[in-house]
């Protein structure tokens with residue numbers, strides 16, 4: 001192995017229920033506006049022609065149960081509860097059947113967002129990176145293998161802040177299904193094991209502040225938790 005000048009931080013590996021080995025996190029792809037009611041609350045139209053994506057750096061991810069500082073550069077830090085899809089096989093220009101069988105596991109995730117920066121950049125038609133790809137900005141609960149959970153149908157997806165329910169929907173509200181997303185996204189990337197897709201958030205997003213405790217869950221999957229402390 002080539003000696004390097006210094007060591008870089010590594011992405012977390014995500015625990016898998018019933019499996020001794022953890023899932024190594026590769027890339028994080030996120031789907032935008034995949035629930036109509038959320039698109040409406042964001043003041044935008046749903047694009048019915050194709051899904052769209054942004055990415056988050058895997059090194060910025062943390063595991064459920066983390067306590068992290070309120071991030072810099074924002075005064076409107078939002079939670080977004082999402083279903084995460086973890087691939088277990090390569091996918092390129094995939095068929096629906098290939099997409100279906102490539103999903104290794106599902107999990108709960110948070111797509112934490114500096115909403116003020118996202119909206120500011122959106123208005124200027126600039127990339128969303130400052131709003132979306134922030135340190136500690138993706139949170140992953142332990143994964144559940146597809147065989148142990150099933151597939152997205154009408155399971156409830158919900159999130160509470162300090163015990164108060166803020167998001168409450170079902171996976172039946174997904175505009176683009178997991179298979180449709182994987183077929184489409186695999187037309188642009190050679191998807192591979194380690195790639196995780198966050199499938200979008202339902203309505204009810206909102207701000208959190210230092211001291212808040214977030215808990216999100218999809219029925220039958222391990223809950224995702226995050227606690228916020230004062231800014232550094």
Ligand code: MN
Pocket residue numbers: 030031032080082111198200201
């Ligand atoms: Mn999101």
